[in-house]
Amino acid sequence: MALAIKYSHLVGCLKNKNMKIKNICCIGAGYVGGPTMAVIASKCPDINITIVDINKQRIDAWNGPLDKLPIYEPGLSEIVGQTRDKNLFFSTNIDAAIKNSEMIFISVNTPTKTYGEGKGFASDLTFIENCARQIAAVAKNNKIIVEKSTLPVRTAEKIKEVLESNSDVEFEVLSNPEFLAEGTAVSDLLHPDRVLIGGEETPSGQKALNTLAEIYQQWVPEDKVLKTNVWSSELSKLAANAMLAQRISSINSLSALCEKSGASIKEVSRAIGMDSRIGSKFLNASVGFGGSCFQKDILNLVYLCRFYGLDEVASYWLGVIEINDYQKDRFSSKILLELNNTVNQKKIALLGWAFKKDTNDTRESAAIYVADKLLDEGALISVFDPMVSEKQIHDDLIYLWKSKDLSDTKMKDKLSRIEVFSTHLQAVKDSFAVAVLTEWDEFKEYNWSEIQDSMYKPAKIFDGRNILMGNKSIINYYPIG
Numbered sequence: 001m002a003l004a005i006k007y008s009h010l011v012g013c014l015k016n017k018n019m020k021i022k023n024i025c026c027i028g029a030g031y032v033g034g035p036t037m038a039v040i041a042s043k044c045p046d047i048n049i050t051i052v053d054i055n056k057q058r059i060d061a062w063n064g065p066l067d068k069l070p071i072y073e074p075g076l077s078e079i080v081g082q083t084r085d086k087n088l089f090f091s092t093n094i095d096a097a098i099k100n101s102e103m104i105f106i107s108v109n110t111p112t113k114t115y116g117e118g119k120g121f122a123s124d125l126t127f128i129e130n131c132a133r134q135i136a137a138v139a140k141n142n143k144i145i146v147e148k149s150t151l152p153v154r155t156a157e158k159i160k161e162v163l164e165s166n167s168d169v170e171f172e173v174l175s176n177p178e179f180l181a182e183g184t185a186v187s188d189l190l191h192p193d194r195v196l197i198g199g200e201e202t203p204s205g206q207k208a209l210n211t212l213a214e215i216y217q218q219w220v221p222e223d224k225v226l227k228t229n230v231w232s233s234e235l236s237k238l239a240a241n242a243m244l245a246q247r248i249s250s251i252n253s254l255s256a257l258c259e260k261s262g263a264s265i266k267e268v269s270r271a272i273g274m275d276s277r278i279g280s281k282f283l284n285a286s287v288g289f290g291g292s293c294f295q296k297d298i299l300n301l302v303y304l305c306r307f308y309g310l311d312e313v314a315s316y317w318l319g320v321i322e323i324n325d326y327q328k329d330r331f332s333s334k335i336l337l338e339l340n341n342t343v344n345q346k347k348i349a350l351l352g353w354a355f356k357k358d359t360n361d362t363r364e365s366a367a368i369y370v371a372d373k374l375l376d377e378g379a380l381i382s383v384f385d386p387m388v389s390e391k392q393i394h395d396d397l398i399y400l401w402k403s404k405d406l407s408d409t410k411m412k413d414k415l416s417r418i419e420v421f422s423t424h425l426q427a428v429k430d431s432f433a434v435a436v437l438t439e440w441d442e443f444k445e446y447n448w449s450e451i452q453d454s455m456y457k458p459a460k461i462f463d464g465r466n467i468l469m470g471n472k473s474i475i476n477y478y479p480i481g
Contacts, residue, residue: 018211019144021047025101027131029053029062029090031185031292031361032148032178033107034071038079039189041088043219050089050097062090072360072387075186098138103212105176106131106159107148112296114403121303123296125155132159136166144208145173147234156198156230172208174199175230177237182291183358195225198233238297238304242317245294247282249323255285255481256330265481266469285481287437287464288327290355290364295321328366332373334478335433335462344378349431351424352438352465353385353393360387366464367437368396371418381418384427386440390420429454439465449473 024040026033029051041049053059061070063084066077080088091097098104108127113119128149135143145163147156156173163171175198180188195216199209213225228236255265265285273280289295298317305314336343355365362368371381383393394415401411421427424443428434428451436443444467452459452475460476461468469479 018207018214019102021102021144021211021215023047023101024049024103024105025097026051026105026107026148027053027094027098028105028107028109028149029055029058029070030107030109031071031182032180033105034062034069035073035076035180035185035189036107036148036178037105038076038083038088039186040215041083041086042079044215045083045087047215048087048089050091050101052091052094052097054092054094056092059090059092072358073183073185074358079186094134095138098135099140101143102141103144103146104135105146105148110149110296112299118303121299121306123300125158128155128159129162132162133166135171136163136169139167139169139171142170143172144211145171146212147173147175148178154231155234170204172200172205173230174208174212175233176212177233179237179240182361183356190219192220192224195220196228196233196236197225198228198230201229238301241293241297242301242320244282245289245298245324246317246320248286248289248294249320249327251283251285252288252327252480253323255327258481266466268481285466286327286439287331287366287370287480288324290366291361292363295324295364325369328369329373331366331435331462331464331480332370335370335374335435335460336377338460338462338478339432342377343374343432345380346433347380347382347431348374349382349384349428349434351384351427351434351436351443352440353383353388353396354438354440357439357441360392362388362392362396365396365437368400370435370437370464372397372400372414375414375417379417382427382431383418383420384422384424385438386442393418393420425451425454430456431459432456433460433462435462435464436467437464439467443467444471452476 024037024047026037026049033051037049037051040047051062058070061068066081069077069080106128108131110123110125110128113122113124135145145159147159156175160171160173177196179193197209197212199205209227213227216225251265251269254268257263258265258268269283269285272278273283298321302314302318305317335348339346350367350371353365353367354360354362374381397414397418398411401414424446432455434451434455448461448468448471458476460478461474463469463477463479466479468474468477
């Protein structure tokens with residue numbers, strides 16, 4: 001009898017054994033997919049990983065020189081160099097990668113909708129649905145699908161519905177949101193605060209969840225791999241970004257009060273940051289937050305709250321966005337005011353275009369909106385950023401202007417008044433003001449006396465990141481707060 005029980009238990013264990021993953025496909029070779037898969041490849045050399053994308057130019061760049069990868073992150077090129085063409089591959093053959101994999105990460109863009117129901121707030125899931133339909137059409141064996149893109153609550157349910165309606169293959173859909181800070185993405189992946197995995201509360205769902213957990217546990221301590229249901233995992237991502245953005249908007253709202261009252265935002269931030277209940281992170285005042293996540297995720301959260309009839313909650317989170325917009329507008333207005341209320345035909349130099357240092361990502365960068373407002377006032381804009389190309393700067397502005405339905409004539413006029421330079425000295429020469437909009441470390445090391453000598457007098461420096469405070473060589477200095 002005891003032997004029969006043991007045998008039965010052994011058979012049950014074998015049936016519940018986690019799936020062996022030999023091949024992973026990641027759809028989307030962007031800021032999340034590229035670094036995440038590179039780190040997994042480096043830590044799991046027995047797993048072959050193929051990152052696929054419809055953008056051939058991007059894939060060619062991933063396969064090209066290591067110093068010209070499409071994404072700049074400290075440490076990324078070294079990891080790609082160690083794993084590429086060994087167990088990390090980049091391809092445009094999406095169907096082949098889907099067929100050959102047991103696990104598929106979906107890491108495509110989920111922008112805010114610009115049309116129809118939920119316009120301006122809800123996530124556009126077109127690319128997600130297209131991925132699901134392509135997987136269903138191609139897959140010949142059971143797959144674990146992993147949501148890596150930032151998605152609204154209950155998206156996994158919709159993905160599974162599309163998959164199962166278009167295929168006889170069995171699918172399990174997991175939520176595995178990323179918690180990367182651009183500029184430190186590789187470090188965040190190697191030493192995460194936590195890895196969050198959400199799965200269905202069914203035997204097959206838990207088996208899939210544990211299979212993914214085993215991959216991360218190759219280098220992440222088991223107690224840092226959190227397992228939840230799918231809905232909690234999806235909402236946790238939105239909630240985390242909303243809470244972080246709320247701290248930034250809170251300190252930025254206080255910076256406006258500091259400027260009116262004579263208080264110092266640096267001293268206020270230090271004082272409240274030493275409270276153990278609050279902590280010091282995300283309490284640096286600035287021209288405003290940007291990036292691909294904060295604004296998009298908060299707007300998505302606002303939409304979800306309104307959808308469920310929680311209008312007061314929606315209004316609270318919308319206020320975080322409104323303060324962020326106010327801060328960018330306030331910074332631009334300060335430049336205008338200090339230049340005698342006119343910048344028409346005056347050259348204004350912007351140092352920094354990326355939304356933060358150590359990345360070439362420009363999505364929702366404050367620089368875009370500051371430049372646009374100054375261009376509306378007739379300014380001549382010069383730009384220098386050590387990692388952002390002229391094409392990207394033009395594309396960012398055109399995307400904004402199209403959302404405002406500007407005419408081609410108006411867009412052409414604005415573009416004619418913006419010039420991108422390859423050195424900071426070229427950008428600042430003969431300018432009336434310099435605005436620091438990205439906290440690149442090299443900006444702190446510049447000879448600011450030389451910069452101001454090359455400008456029209458009085459040469460004014462507007463520090464949107466407060467990185468030059470304490471530099472005694474700068475005169476006519478205007479920090480935040």
